[in-house]
Amino acid sequence: MRPDTRGFLLRTGVLVRLNTTVLLREPGPLLGRIVMPVVVLLALRPLYEAAQGAADGTAQAVIGSLVTFSLLALSIVGTSILSERTWRTWDRLRTTPAGAAELLLGKAVPVFCVLAAQQAVVLGFGVAVLGMPVAAPLLLLAACAAWGLALLGLGTALGVLARSPGQLAALHDIGALVLTTLGGALVPVAELPGWARAIAPASPGYWAAHALRAAAAGDTAGTLAAVAVLLGVASAAGAVAALRITRGWGRAATV
Structure with missing residues (x-):
């Protein structure tokens, strides 16, 4: 293994x-991000089943609750990064040999594991307990991994762009609600107003x-x-976050 690669892996680890x-x-x-989706899908499942039938209603409840609460998990990575800046430890990290990619991976990997656990619990419950059919x-698995990476990118970007905890909370709360609604997580896209259906594809949700x-x-x-x-x-989103960090825009002095 090349020395630079070994150093990258060691610092990231x-x-x-x-x-x-x-x-x-x-x-x-x-724990809240993992348990609450199960509670919500159990509460909403009868409503969706009455409107869409047993199989489709169960899938809507499981997938809708998963997308909703995984978007709320954006705050985990965003808060983690912003806290470093608020505590004035971000500058210290930047003086180490660790580069922008290593700093971001160090934050992202633990959160990705949290998202994976959330997905495993919610989807596992939906399939094993509620009988949600899964053909492939x-x-x-590929869809879950891609969604997890998208969430990490968005959360990291929020963490380096927000200038205060209040600003981060506003961006996260409003953004998560809008993306969830337009994504059809709570209400099927087909049931949304025409203007909402037209802009729905702009939402990662x-x-x-x-x-x-x-x-x-x-x-x-x-x-x-x-x-x-x-x-x-x-x-x-990851490129925006990396660019901001390498330009020094994520330092404590800018908060």
Whole structure:
């Protein structure tokens, strides 16, 4: 292994362990992001089943609650980054040999594991307990991974763009609600007003729900198309975050 590659992996590993420890010290929010989707889908499932039938209603409840609460998880990575800036520890990290990619990966990997756990619990409950049909498990796995990466990119971008905890909270709360609504997570897109249906594809939540539904139905083309959009969102948001960090815009002096 080349020395620079080995150093990259070592520094990233140290940052991942550090940020994992910080997350686990306050497990309440993490447990909430995992348990609450199950509670909500159980409450909404009868309503969706009455309107769409048993199979479609169950899928709407499971996928809708997952997309909704995974969008709320944007605050985890965003708050993690903003806290470093608020505590004036971001500058210290920047003086180490760790580059922008290593700093971002150190924050992103633990949160990605949280998102993966959330997806596993919600989808596992939907399939094993509620009988949600899944025709293509591998496609579903790809859809979950792409959605997780998109969330990480968006959350990281929010964390380096927000200038205060209040601003981050406003951006996150309003953004998550808008993206959830337009994504058809709470109400099927077909039932939204015409203007909302027209702009729904602008929401990453729309593509997440589309990817998950297509994967559950075994629609390879539909899943891969939605996955490509989500990976594009992840790349664009991650590039914005990396650019801001390398330019020094994420330093404490700018907060």
